[in-house]
């Protein structure tokens with residue numbers, strides 16, 4: 520079969536059209552014919568074998584790809600929840616279901632988490648074998664292309680859930696206009712935010728954000744003043760999402776939030792953030808919350824209902840579709856003018 524591997528601890532991926540067929544399907548697992556898998560910043564880090572990727576302790580060689588959808592073509596022993604023909608999306612996180620966090624109902628922060636496409640063969644392939652516990656059965660005629668975006672959009676959705684307060688009537692600041700930042704902006708808009716501002720250096724992404732109906736600013740000199748002017752009546756923004764992973768992102772946010780404001784951090788930084796606890800957290804009484812992954816399965820359920828009811832359209836975030844053999848182009852697109860890039864195995868045929 521066709522598949523994309525991270526073969527060893529060096530830069531690059533290996534596309535193979537003679538990858539061995541996977542199998543047999545173990546108990547509690549299903550075989551998926553992959554319909555689409557989206558490419559994300561983590562894939563770029565794995566491709567470059569950057570320090571951020573090395574920190575994941577990859578199990579190599581591994582078939583990469585961790586955001587995707589497909590159709591069940593075979594079920595392993597003991598599987599009752601899924602049947603051949605069911606359409607599913609995959610959560611990239613495979614919890615152990617045995618540790619303390621799993622035992623108290625928080626498998627999304629499992630202490631022994633394995634990640635699809637990093638530790639377990641993933642979704643940049645014609646077929647994948649995944650545990651049933653990492654699948655989300657899609658409702659109705661849910662489009663498989665959009666389903667491949669549920670995992671990354673779920674990161675933003677979970678961010679709004681972790682915020683712990685409503686965005687209705689609030690001004691929302693999003694730093695970082697990559698896919699997760701844009702999803703956070705769109706979900707805030709849908710959630711009734713009075714104003715949403717995205718700070719992003721790439722002009723294409725700013726234009727994309729504006730097409731969603733939100734305001735944008737390029738980072739740099741003058742941003743702090745511009746943000747202050749937009750929220751002067753309340754002394755700052757009510758809530759914010761850090762989705763850039765850039766060390767300056769949190770500084771921008773903590774300066775722009777009003778007293779009593781709240782921020783959820785979604786972006787992963789490869790360097791530590793400087794933080795003035797007295798000035799930024801204590802005196803301003805800011806609530807800062809980290810968010811990891813998606814709630815299993817509340818985040819998935821809520822976001823898929825938003826889509827099913829026509830409130831959220833993920834398809835418009837897909838800017839490119841490529842075959843598995845074009846994986847290097849897909850990776851290059853991540854740092855160019857793009858939003859979500861889908862790898863579609865069918866395009867190689």
Ligand SMILES: [Zn+2]
Nearest residue numbers: 559560561586
């Ligand atoms: Zn990802």
Ligand SMILES: [Zn+2]
Nearest residue numbers: 615618621629
């Ligand atoms: Zn666990």
